[in-house]
Amino acid sequence: MVSPESVQSVEIARAESTRGEVVLRRRTNGTGADVLELRVNGVFVMDTLETTSEIELAAQALELVEDPSTVLVGGLGLGFTLQRVLADPRVERAVVVEIEETLVQWMRDGTVPHGPALLADTRATVVNADIAMAIAEARSTYDLVLLDVDNGPGYLVHQRNEAVYQEEFLRRCRDVLGPGGVLVVWSANAAPDLLAALRTVFGAAEEQAHDVLLQDRPEEYFLYLARR
Numbered sequence: 001m002v003s004p005e006s007v008q009s010v011e012i013a014r015a016e017s018t019r020g021e022v023v024l025r026r027r028t029n030g031t032g033a034d035v036l037e038l039r040v041n042g043v044f045v046m047d048t049l050e051t052t053s054e055i056e057l058a059a060q061a062l063e064l065v066e067d068p069s070t071v072l073v074g075g076l077g078l079g080f081t082l083q084r085v086l087a088d089p090r091v092e093r094a095v096v097v098e099i100e101e102t103l104v105q106w107m108r109d110g111t112v113p114h115g116p117a118l119l120a121d122t123r124a125t126v127v128n129a130d131i132a133m134a135i136a137e138a139r140s141t142y143d144l145v146l147l148d149v150d151n152g153p154g155y156l157v158h159q160r161n162e163a164v165y166q167e168e169f170l171r172r173c174r175d176v177l178g179p180g181g182v183l184v185v186w187s188a189n190a191a192p193d194l195l196a197a198l199r200t201v202f203g204a205a206e207e208q209a210h211d212v213l214l215q216d217r218p219e220e221y222f223l224y225l226a227r228r
């Protein structure tokens, strides 16, 4: 995935964590609208212009389960997956796990303008942790687990997230799903090894390609779905 070229781009927030820098930039697109862009370690992670696949990550999962009352989201980012989860009135509790405390702060204090309203939803709980730790320590089951913590196994921002796409971790995800619960994993690239690992762990899994437009350039992002 390549960063969209900025027409005009201004840095509005920056922080250093033990994993590197987290930067929020505002650029103005061709129509004069403001677009927020999140970069981690110099790598484009997402923006607020093309969010269809982040929203589909939630929408596809919500469609597969009759009563998705509890949802675990890995990676808050700019909150589009969480927003789609909370738009579903069947959801009673959504736990979102985000490793970068500063990003949570930017969502809470309005640095990301839509953040405060989103996190004010009483059904949402933000946990500042590594998803690997959160899954290992989970004491209850979820109807849905939605993972979007990196750009996918072929394009990692953090090398340590490699494990998120591998059998051992996917097995733990299966174990925190209730019967019939669904896991969906987002990836910027087709990930045949991830699909194979999901099929090993769950018995069956589906790959979906979703068309996206990055600065008028057509691309595909991928979702991987599996049911317990």
Ligand SMILES: C[S@@+](CC[C@H](N)C(=O)[O-])C[C@H]1O[C@@H](n2cnc3c(N)ncnc32)[C@H](O)[C@@H]1O
Binding pocket: 040, 045, 046, 054, 055, 074, 075, 076, 077, 078, 079, 080, 081, 082, 097, 098, 099, 100, 103, 129, 130, 131, 132, 148, 149, 150, 158, 161
């Ligand atoms: C692509 S963004 C998520 C986008 C989100 N789906 C949305 O709709 O805005 C990935 C997020 O995962 C976070 N992250 C990266 N590694 C993580 C980990 N191991 N555990 C939890 N969060 C992580 C990043 O800091 C970033 O906020």
